[in-house]
Amino acid sequence: MPAAINLYRVRKATDGARELFQSVQRQKDQYQGVWIVSPEGKVLAGRQDYKDFKNGAVELIETMDAGLKAFGPVEPRRAKPTNPLPHRGLGVQADGSITLALYGRQVLGGGRETIPAGVEASRAWLWDGALRADGPTMIDSLTLPSEDWSAFAPQKLEAGASWSLPESVARKLVRLLTASSDQSGMPRPEDATVAELKAVVESVEGGMAKIRLAGRWEMARLVEGDPKRPMSAAATAEGAALYDVERKSVRSLLMVFDSTIRHGRSEGGPNRAGAVVEWNSP
């Protein structure tokens, strides 16, 4: 039975889940990771660390096999694929909020003509060739309340009409600068030293306004508050949105971020990350 839980949330549960999870952790002490647990709550196997990341999938299967061996024979489960997050990147909730689908990862390429100012010449090779992934993907979600989402809608429906989105909205996107899913590395809105997002109506045709977005961000933070572990990042982003004139609502949004990240003194120069923000109406 595949279960995916937030350990902070389960610690606050009042329905017995907290006690069950605490029992699981007592039986096999792991901060996080995978446990194979009998329906009665007995831990059969578990894993948090991997001896060899490249062989990690095999190690995880070994853990699952160990759990199944301890449990006994199990019939294959007849389960259909599901979408546990139907609102991620899709549609507006009853309260007017939306949830942006966020993706990020380290990238290479894109052309040296796109190298931002301040990058050391020794790192220029990072921009050689076509834009391409250079690491595992990061997945994230960001829910914007209705007042934030409304800032993406144009006030004037005429070509050339431009506006700046509130800095408070732009700050919420600063987490995209590092493509890190680790809470210790994820920039918070208060870490942003620059957060600007502007929009302009490019055209209004056929009941749709085409909107172009452009923004820039800079941030600085101490990883886990440690003065010896400073990190900083800067990014620009470009985007496009469609606005339905009749429905008075945004129909789609796509933004692409290009970041440079410096850890510590980064004597060798910055690393790179790319990120995507995506949302569509049903």
Added chain:
Amino acid sequence: MKTMLALLLALSEGANPAGDRVEGLLAIPSFAPLGSASEGKPSGDDLARRAAAIKPSEKELTWLGIPWVMDLMEAQRLARDEKRPIFLWATGDDPLERC
């Protein structure tokens, strides 16, 4: 929790014949060019291309199709009903939304 995600990706390798097809850019393919490279502005197609280079492929997201249960007590109830163990994945974030 990138480790877990990478492992799930590895476990799902080959599970999706759709391969690297990228979906979700519903409005962008029909988006008329917003500008030209010569003007220093990316076209809608260019944005979609750049997004596709960063976004996970559909194959990489196969693990999201697993019928995850996000309520531990519900998972225990189902496990009892179906007489099978629980594969319990716990992280400091919502595992399916941030990893």
